[in-house]
Amino acid sequence: MSDYLWVRPANLTLPDPDENSVEFWEGLKQGKLLLQVCGVCTQTNYPPMVMCSGCAGFDFEWREAEGGGVLYSYVVTHQPIHPSLVDYTPFLTALIELDEGPRVTSNIINIAPERAKIGMRVKLELFQVNSEITLPLFVHE
Numbered sequence: 001m002s003d004y005l006w007v008r009p010a011n012l013t014l015p016d017p018d019e020n021s022v023e024f025w026e027g028l029k030q031g032k033l034l035l036q037v038c039g040v041c042t043q044t045n046y047p048p049m050v051m052c053s054g055c056a057g058f059d060f061e062w063r064e065a066e067g068g069g070v071l072y073s074y075v076v077t078h079q080p081i082h083p084s085l086v087d088y089t090p091f092l093t094a095l096i097e098l099d100e101g102p103r104v105t106s107n108i109i110n111i112a113p114e115r116a117k118i119g120m121r122v123k124l125e126l127f128q129v130n131s132e133i134t135l136p137l138f139v140h141e
């Protein structure tokens with residue numbers, strides 16, 4: 001569909017899962033985007049939090065997202081904001097609104113940044129960086 005080739009900057013720092021997010025990162029390794037759902041008020045929290053932002057509850061369950069969504073907003077960065085990004089501009093940072101509601105900051109990896117359009121359909125595309133970290137990225141459908 002596109003000849004655009006997204007490349008992950010090799011020297012960017014990777015996420016460091018903590019006790020609140022380890023299940024989320026384990027889910028990604030197993031091919032699932034897990035959302036943290038509050039057992040008290042049913043609000044979905046993203047990213048995973050120690051306490052529900054809706055009711056201050058601490059009782060959560062994990063629910064797998066279908067992986068579909070729309071481009072809610074985005075920014076195209078032209079100036080490298082970190083030395084590791086010098087050879088990777090311009091790049092698109094996307095705010096994806098999942099069909100389940102939460103908004104995820106990520107990348108759309110199969111379109112050039114100038115082709116991004118608010119409202120375009122996207123779907124989850126997992127990107128395994130190493131044996132510990134898989135990133136939730138997206139492709140335009």
Ligand SMILES: [Zn+2]
Pocket residue numbers: 038039040041042043052053054055056057
């Ligand atoms: Zn809650």
